[in-house]
Amino acid sequence: MHVDALDEATRVVIIDDLIATGGTMCAAVELISQLGGETIECAVIIELVDLDGRAKLSPVPLYSLVSFHEDEA
Ligand SMILES: O=P(O)(O)OC[C@H]1O[C@H](OP(=O)(O)OP(=O)(O)O)[C@H](O)[C@@H]1O
Numbered sequence: 626m627h628v629d630a631l632d633e634a635t636r637v638v639i640i641d642d643l644i645a646t647g648g649t650m651c652a653a654v655e656l657i658s659q660l661g662g663e664t665i666e667c668a669v670i671i672e673l674v675d676l677d678g679r680a681k682l683s684p685v686p687l688y689s690l691v692s693f694h695e696d697e698a
Pocket residue numbers: 641642643644645646647648649650678
């Protein structure tokens with residue numbers, strides 16, 4: 626991503642296929658922040674609930690379409 630791709634007025638929604646530990650999504654939030662933007666929401670298709678990536682993202686809200694628990698895998 627170019628260093629001048631975002632400015633302070635840019636509100637970003639990050640979309641990925643899956644959240645597990647939240648490390649990937651957190652890195653994306655941090656990158657957006659370093660470039661001056663603000664992540665207003667993260668969205669995924671699949672959330673692996675037991676790995677608690679949602680807590681790592683807080684206070685950025687997470688929207689997920691499907692939640693899997695360990696005993697359902
Ligand atoms: O919440 P995390 O623990 O960071 O994991 C989530 C990431 O893992 C998967 O990518 P993966 O690294 O498997 O690569 P790929 O989907 O590009 O093949 C998935 O697409 C997310 O990007």
